[in-house]
Each structure stands twice: as C-alpha cells, then as structure tokens.
Amino acid sequence: MGFLATSPNASWRHNCEEIGNPSCKSARDNSRPRAVAIYLVKCSQQIEHIVELVGEHRDKAEKTVEAIMKEMEAIGMELDVEIRVPRLTTKQSFRINPPVSTPEQYFKISVLIPYLDSFCNSLKEGAFQREARTGLRTTESCNFLEQQ
Template identity: 30%
Template sequence: MKDRESSVRSNLFYGAISSSEFLCSFPILNKLLSFTTNVARSLPNSKIDLMTCISNIEDILQGIQMKRNEPDEEYKYLFEEAQDLAKYTETIIKMPRVVKRQINRDNIPASSAYEYFKLNIFIPLLDHFIVAIFIPLLDHFIVAIFIPLLDHFIVAIKDRFSEHVKKAAAISCLIPEHIADKSYDDLLPAIELYQKFLHCSTAQLKTEFVLWKKRWTDIVTEDSFTSLSSYSGSNPNTVNMKRKEQVFLPDK
C-alpha cells in the first residue's frame, strides 16, 4: 500500500516538474528573482540605509521595465534554457491543450510553443513583478517609512534644537565686533546653557564680561582713530574733522 502511494506521489511530482508550464516558468522566475537579491539581503538588516534601498528598488524597476519593453531578446535565452531543462525530464516544450473558454489559466492565442509561453507566462510575470510587487513595495517605503521618518526628524530638530540654538547663539555677544552694543543680560542664555563648564561665580562672570567689553571697545575705538590718521596723512585738522565724523555717525 505504501509502495503504491509513493509511486502515485512520484508520478504526480514527475508530471509537475516535467510539464512545459513549469519548465518555462522556472528559468523566467530565476531570472526575475535574481534582480531582487541585493534588496532581499538588505531588508532584514537592522541598520538598513533607506535611501540606498529605495534607490535599489528603483533600479530593479527600471531593469525589469527594460525587459518588458523589449521582451524578445531576453525571452529567447530563457526559452532555450527551458528546452535544456526538458532534456533532463525527457520531454519537450509544447503548448498545452486549450479551449475557447478558459477560466483557470491565461489562454492568449499563439501559433507556437515559443510564442505561447512568451505571451502567457513571460510577459504576464514581468507585468506582475512591476505592478503588483515592486511599485507597491516602493510606495510602502516612501509612504510608510521614509516620509514618517522625515517628519519625525523635522519635528525632532525643531523641538530639540531651536531653543538650544537660540541659547547658544547668545554667546556671540562676546565677539569683539558685537560686544559694544551688548549687556550681560544678553549673555545669560548662553551662560545657563554652559553653566556646568563654568567654574566661577556669577559675580566673577559679570566682572569678566565688563572687563572684556571695555577692552574690545577701547581697541576698536583706537583702531578706528589709527585708520583715520593713516588715511588723512599728517594734517591734524583733517584728523580732527574725521574724528568728529566718527563721533556723530552713530546718531544718524
């Protein structure tokens, strides 16, 4: 009984792998799935680079679309491979029996086995890969993963760094060209931000700020007069006139 059951299963298995549909589908699927090798390896990776993955999927789509636009060139080699496989099962590639009304499989009219399997297996599989697999997968990456990540990144930057940047920017008060118009209160946000790095009292900070401001205000004023003197030559009246202009300029 077991031998008979095994024999039946063996015959069914042999009939399946030796059918022309299987022999033609196998090299076609092998070719199409070879496009997906890199993406299939990168998807399970926890450190996946989303941009690279999306780029790879787009490349796959373009590659398969090129095959779809000119199917004859690629299909010729795949059909020859199917014929080579048929030799191992001692069969030949032939058209299945068709009827006028076919509901369980594609039934596109064809004049030969070569044309039949191109129209009923190769081209439909190409279309299925493009429309049903890779386009939805690409859309999923963009809509479900990439865009939410961008939104999260933007919100996180606004929440975490906007206030931080404002406080950190207050340290620009110490830049010599800006300090003349600044007070200690303008520096307070930066002091609060970097408090743990400052090993001195508030009184010392205020004193240092006042001395630093006076130092650079005097240097800037001195440099301004020196520049005016060099520009005006040795004529003291010209220098005095320029100094007056220098004094009155801020009031305009």
C-alpha cells in the first residue's frame, strides 16, 4: 500500500529517534525538556498524517480489494487454489458472518476494513496516551515552547 512512503517530512524518524539519543545536540544542552516536547509534537503530527493516509485507503477499500484480489487470483492460479468465501453458517461466534456473494466483498468486509480501523485506532490511542503523559495536547503548546 505504501502509505508511509508518502510522508511530507522525510526527517520525522530522525526527530522521533532524537528523543532518546544522548549524543544528540538537543539532548546534551540544558533545553532538553523543551526539545523533547517539540519532537514529541512533531511525532504526534506525523502519526496524525499516517492516520489520515490509512483513512484514505479505507475510503477507497473497493480499489484496494480489487488490487489485492488480482494478486491473490494470480497466486491461486499458480498454486491451483480456488479463492472462495468461507462456509457461512447461521450461528457463528468467533468471526463475523456477513451475507455476501463474492470473495471480494467478504474479504473487504471481514478483513480489510476491520484491519485498517484497528490500525488507525491503535495509532490514535497510542498518540493520545503519549500526549497526555507529557501534557501536550495541541500544536499550540509547541509554538509556546519555541517562543520561550
């Protein structure tokens, strides 16, 4: 899917890694709390950007599933495996049981969309917990720290 490769700021990894790096200039001087707060805000902004990109993939789930199914069909032909919907029962308790007619619909509803939703929620929850621990909630706090 390649959504990480489209990040507008290529140095965000450096900013995130710099937090725990003792050889970093900002870590050696006396302004470490200020520098760490600024880098946490930058990392939080990058997480928000990744969540937006994954959300775009979720919105375009039809195209994503079509591309994946084409690859699956090619591999299935090589291995002589038929791609089909798992057997649906009237009483199912361990996985969702959507009433669908094609494998594309089944995998979109039961695999792709729940996976993307779970990934986005995990990123959002993790970013919120880090912001709450440091007291940073918005980018305005970054501007305040830079002015000091």
